[in-house]
Amino acid sequence: MPAVAVALLAFVGLIVSFTAVWITQLHSRNAGMIDPVWAATLGGVAMFVAILATGPELNRALVAAGGGIWGLRLARHLWRRNRGQPEDPRYRQFRLQWGDAAPRNMFWLFQLQALISMLLSVAFFIPAYSTETPSRFAIAAAVAIWIVALAGETAADRQLKQFLANPEHRGQVCRAGWWRYSRHPNYFFECVHWLAYAALAIGVPWGWLTLMPPVLMAWLLVKVSGLPLLEARLVQTRPGYREYMRTTSAIVPWPPRAAASTSPTRPDHPQDRSTRS
Structure with a gap:
């Protein structure tokens, strides 16, 4: 069709x-x-x-x-x-x-x-x-990116779920697993997922258009429906979140700027209650 x-x-x-x-x-x-x-x-x-x-x-x-x-x-x-x-x-x-x-x-x-x-x-x-x-290289790259993205997003979701299941963590900031290196690792892997199709389109006509979805998703999460609404509220309602913002990368996983707390802490789920992760 x-x-x-x-x-x-x-x-x-x-x-x-x-x-x-x-x-x-x-x-x-x-x-x-x-x-x-x-x-x-x-x-x-x-x-x-x-x-x-x-x-x-x-x-x-x-x-x-x-x-x-x-x-x-x-x-x-x-x-x-x-x-x-x-x-x-x-x-x-x-x-x-x-x-x-x-x-x-x-x-x-x-x-x-x-x-x-x-x-x-x-x-x-x-x-x-x-x-x-697609070439074998493009297929291999696409599959590898997709696996990394799906595994990473699943792991981040599971880490957050396990953290929230403990009543002692209520009102705290999660620094368990991926959340130690990124305030929104689920957002990061969500964007990476869309890169898999760009890799699959390497060398094909109009393949460059497949770069639009990951860019659009990143823009939505960082500038529109994700961080701006979410973090403006969390700074006002969650003790320690401002320090978490100061020490921890917003999206891309990166070593924290200062030593994080030895126990994983994180605010209630709203940090992750945005579109799609």
Whole structure:
């Protein structure tokens, strides 16, 4: 099927899915479920594109496996984290700011996420519709990057979950595992994941476009929906978080500037309650 037709069908599917979540949150007043739905539908787009694309079978198989597994893992993590919990502070803050306009503005916020999903899906379309099979080097690089990203993000999520399971850590700052070297290691590995498709597109026509998704994701997490909203609040509500910011890299894992506490500490989950990690 032509790429334009597949893109239109995928976009319509995203709009319908996010509209259904919007209708649900009108009754529940909890918009947090958009996060796991976002991950699941984007993984679904990867598999949808792979099935209908016209590129080499290997390209499409790698896109389906890479995007599908990533999306399902992240969706499962976000669903288990958000289910039965109060609304994500980001969405709750939007409701307060928007007042009576909250239902309408929330609808358009959800549709904006559908548009962002389509921009990210460029990473799936380019290799899936390429007329050439990637070189062995490109395939090896893509698989290696994908494994590192998935393993790193899974490990960071698990470390945080184990930390939060201990009641003694409530209100503290996590410096366990990856969190010692980055304030948001899940964000880092999320961005790395999108580089796997750029590696897969090395040497193919329009392959340079696959650099847009990792750049877009990094920009969203660092400048828009991640750090700015999250850390402005944590500095005001979490003792020790300002010092954590001073000593610890924001995204890229790096040795801390000063000796960290010997016991892992971290604030309650909101540090990680942003899009997609």
